[in-house]
Amino acid sequence: MTESMKDLLRRALKRSTAEYCEIRVEETEEVRVQFRGKDIDQVSETISVGGNVRALASGGWGFVSFNKLDDLERKVDEACAQARILGDILKKEIKLFPVSPVEDEVKGVFGTRAFEVPLAEKVGLLSKYNELVLSQPEITSSYIRYFDRHTHLYFANSDGTYIYQEKMDLGGNISAIATKGSLTTQESVKFGSSVDYNVALGREEEVIGAARAARDLLYAPVIRADEYTVILAPDMAGLFVHEAFGHLSEADSLDENERLKELLKIGTEYGPKDLDIFDSGIEGGNRGDAKYDDEGVPMQKTYLIKGGVVVGHLHCRESAWKMGEKPTGNARAINYRFPPIVRMRTTCIAPGKHSLEDMLKDISLGVYVSGGYGGETNGEMFTFTASRCNMIRNGSIAEPVREVTLTGNVFTTLRNIDMIGNDFSIKNTAGGCGKGGQSPLPTADGAPHIRVQRVVVGGEKK
Amino acid sequence: MMREALKHAQAAGAGATLTFRESQSVELSFEFNRLKGIQNTESLQVTAQAIKGGRLGVAVSTRAGGEGEAMERAIRLCQYGAPANYAFPDPEPSEKPEVYSEKAASLDLKEMLRVGEDLAAFLKSLHPDMNGSVNVSKTILREGIANTNGLEATWDRTVVVLAAIASLVDGQNLVDLWDYHVSTDLDWDVEAIKHEIRSKLELARKNVPVETDAYPVLFTPSAFRDLVSPILACLDGRSVTRGISPFAGRLEEQIFSPDLTIVEDGLLAGGLQSRMYDAQGVRCRRTPLIENGVLREYLLDLDTAHKLGRKPIGTGGIGGIEPANVIVPGGSASKDSLLSGIKRGIVIENTMGAWAGNPYSGQVSGNIAMGFLVENGELVGRVKDCMFSLNIFTHLKDHLVALSRETKNFGLVLPYALVDNVSITAKKN
Structure with a gap:
């Protein structure tokens, strides 16, 4: 099967009349299970089969995606013709950073294979979580969702690369929902992995904790809007670094933007001396990890900031060539319907030297943020909405507050990090990242606790 | 193929529905x-839904000719699926919404290139350091539905962006x-897009301070979406x-300002999501959800209509409620007159998070990703590094001053x- 796909792709690529051409074919099977309240809400399976051809000629990209795989040669013709139409207009030299051709077949090295676990077992596990959620005091409903995917991904390009990769992806979200009068609150347990179904198991204590947090929020006041010193727990610090600096480091938005390139120039100082930020596709088992990216470039660990200074960017082959840097294995497409663009994988702040107690002790009034719904950035500013929050009063974590949304300028907020914790954890969830209409792409975040001065927190007016 | 798959479902003792969506798009x-x-x-x-033994199974395939395998899987999944205390409906006549334009379908690459290059050149002309991005796309879709009760319908749509x-x-x-301009017809107004960007560029480059306080805020349609979306979640x-929606058990109650009406219209001419039938085979129609602030109806599928003792309204989806076109009808004042009436306030163009x-x-x-301070009815500069916060249940009841007569269609209207x-x-x- 694999051998014949290799022949098929290579035969089709011989038709290429472009400077560069690649073909990607995907076969994915997905299972989804969902509970809402006491009932199972949905059980579904998806078989997704399709491919694409991407071609480059004189600076113009042609891209064709399709479900019918029976006429690949015509698709190559079509993509090359499109690229040439553009190339004739542009007449621009754009090259891809040279990468040695690879021929590789990467079988997945998995723990428990989610796609081999019987559906009845998955439904049974989630049903037990659901019963546990609904048995907690003041919990009125639940929302549980789980998915797993098993993908066979074939890639070949006109440089001579042929790669087959087997991938697995899974994620889950177990939400406890509490309602009192007209107020509804919720808190969740989230998990995800690219290698092991067992991450779905043994979540009972966390589920009870989430139910307790949802219940506590029923009685929590809305936070008073103001500027606060904020301590972000690892999950939230991870989300922060993804939104606040990760996106800014994606070089496809820098490579032709001279002013932005200047702001992110290697050597620019952006944080305290002990701030290290990196992105990695090789930490092991995180969502988005793989051996090669969607241009056939090996993944790696890339430092973006070291010692508070910009030291690198995330690249595809085109952005690497344009900026004179090396590709980093960050060209990613969410599926065959899209061309690869520069995306993060597991983005982390490396651990520092401070304990949580150190961070707390001199804060008279602040906010401790330990759970969130999600975030967003526009390059310059970031924001994220917290789900689990407490006030910090006189050096101690105090009462819970709700409806906390944090925002800040990316550059000034990085400079306002004044303490980096000595703990560290990587968080995988069922969610993902959005960019260029490709969402949710599997990513993960990692961080220790961090302390940030002068964060704007929205809420009720003073 | 679809008929064969449905016959197979009948033979297996299942009621079934198949929906399909086929599209071709070009994007520059x-x-x-x-x-x-x-x-x-x-x-x-193609998506297959099967009900057997009072349970629903769902399967999707993107494989060419995948109807059979999708149906086979859907039938197998019924043993685990959601309880289904309903049956797929008998065919009921519906009408084809006016959402296909020959003019849009025949839009050619040359014209797309011309318009794109014109807009890109315009953006570049605004400032030497400008990074201008333009997207021009055309999509032609065919959607359809068939079920084991004899329903069979297809409809076409064009979308130009x-x-x-x-x-x-x-x-x-x-x-x-x-x-941006999104439409089922080829009726874009390039000059209007240029005017919108040109008129705000200099203001957007001039940051002005703003103090923490409560202000009147004019939300553009894009920003207003952030206030309407949670209402739709509560109407679901x-x-x-x-029992988690604060709207539960409150039909016919005055919930919002009398100035606020929200309508679902699956047959809307020019609606980006218009369709003859929803994904469960219920014919689409126009339904007031909030009428002059009064809660009139929920967004319903077959399951929730059955549970609430109401009639479905054509907003059933696969694994959830799927409204087609949600419309908030505008008021009588122009947006310019709303702006000119603000003594000191904020215009929020776009939000983040x-x-x-x-x-x-x-x-x-x-x-506030992009917002402007307003003084005496005039935009005076950009407000930055600040957040807005409100409660839709109180603000859209007691503090909704007015809605403009101009509306924008981007899926929501x-x-x-x-x-x-x-x-x-x-x-x-």
Whole structure:
């Protein structure tokens, strides 16, 4: 099967009349299970089969995606013709950073294979979580969702690369929902992995904790809007670094933007001396990890900031060539319907030297943020909405507050990090990242606790 | 193939529905003021739903001729699926919505290139350091549905999109201004997009301080979406039947200002999501959800309609409620007159992160990604590093000043909304 796909792709690529051409074919099977309240809400399976051809000629990209795989040669013709139409207009030299051709077949090295676990077992596990959620005091409903995917991904390009990769992806979200009068609150347990179904198991204590947090929020006041010193727990610090600096480091938005390139120039100082930020596709088992990216470039660990200074960017082959840097294995497409663009994988702040107690002790009034719904950035500013929050009063974590949304300028907020914790954890969830209409792409975040001065927190007016 | 798959379901003792969607699209993208790529997408997807033994199974296939395998799987999944205390409906006549345009379908690459290049050149002309992005796309879709009760229908739609983004790095100021036109017809107004961006660029480059306080805020249609989306979550029949929606048990109650009406219209001419039938085979129609502030109806599928003892309204989806076109009808005042009536306030063009959060609490907070301070009815400069926060249940009841007569269609059809007493939190200097 694999051998014949290799022949098929290579035969089709011989038709290429472009400077560069690649073909990607995907076969994915997905299972989804969902509970809402006491009932199972949905059980579904998806078989997704399709491919694409991407071609480059004189600076113009042609891209064709399709479900019918029976006429690949015509698709190559079509993509090359499109690229040439553009190339004739542009007449621009754009090259891809040279990468040695690879021929590789990467079988997945998995723990428990989610796609081999019987559906009845998955439904049974989630049903037990659901019963546990609904048995907690003041919990009125639940929302549980789980998915797993098993993908066979074939890639070949006109440089001579042929790669087959087997991938697995899974994620889950177990939400406890509490309602009192007209107020509804919720808190969740989230998990995800690219290698092991067992991450779905043994979540009972966390589920009870989430139910307790949802219940506590029923009685929590809305936070008073103001500027606060904020301590972000690892999950939230991870989300922060993804939104606040990760996106800014994606070089496809820098490579032709001279002013932005200047702001992110290697050597620019952006944080305290002990701030290290990196992105990695090789930490092991995180969502988005793989051996090669969607241009056939090996993944790696890339430092973006070291010692508070910009030291690198995330690249595809085109952005690497344009900026004179090396590709980093960050060209990613969410599926065959899209061309690869520069995306993060597991983005982390490396651990520092401070304990949580150190961070707390001199804060008279602040906010401790330990759970969130999600975030967003526009390059310059970031924001994220917290789900689990407490006030910090006189050096101690105090009462819970709700409806906390944090925002800040990316550059000034990085400079306002004044303490980096000595703990560290990587968080995988069922969610993902959005960019260029490709969402949710599997990513993960990692961080220790961090302390940030002068964060704007929205809420009720003073 | 579809008929065969449905016959197979009948033979297996299941009631079943097959929906399909087949599309072809062409998209031209311009980045950094120049043509970047052409993208052609051919896409097909078939979804099978089967009810057997009182349970629902669902399967999807994107494989050409995948109807049979999808149906086979859907039938097998019934043993685990959601309880289904309903049957797929008998065929009921519906009408084809006016959402297909021959003119849009025949839009050619040459014209797309011409318009894209014109807009890209315009953006570049605004500033030497401008990074202009333009997207021009055309999609032709065919959707359809068939079920074991004899329902069989197909309908076509065209969608044309023209979008422009002006991005400028001004010191450490990143300015992003954008506008777009989405339509089922080829009726874009390129000059209107140019005017929208040109008229705000200089203001967007001039930062002005704003103090933390409560202000009247004029939300553009894009920003108003952040206030309407949690209302839709609360109107969702599934949140109502689970008792987590604050609207549960409140039909016919005055919930919002008499100025606010929200309508679902699956047959809307020019509606980006118009269709003859929903994904469960219920015919689409126009249904007031909120009428002059009074809660009239929920968004329902077959399951929630059955549980709530109401009739379905054509908003059933696969695994959830799927409204087609949600419309907030505009008021009588123009957006310019709403602006000119603000003594000191804020215009919020775009928000960031306001989608995140708990929709049932009514609290909406987000960063003002692009917003302007208004003094004596005039925009005076950009407000930055600040957040807005309000509660839709109180603000759209007691503080909704007016809705503009102009509306924008982007899936939702929304006007500008002037809301008073919105909490704005600004960074201290």
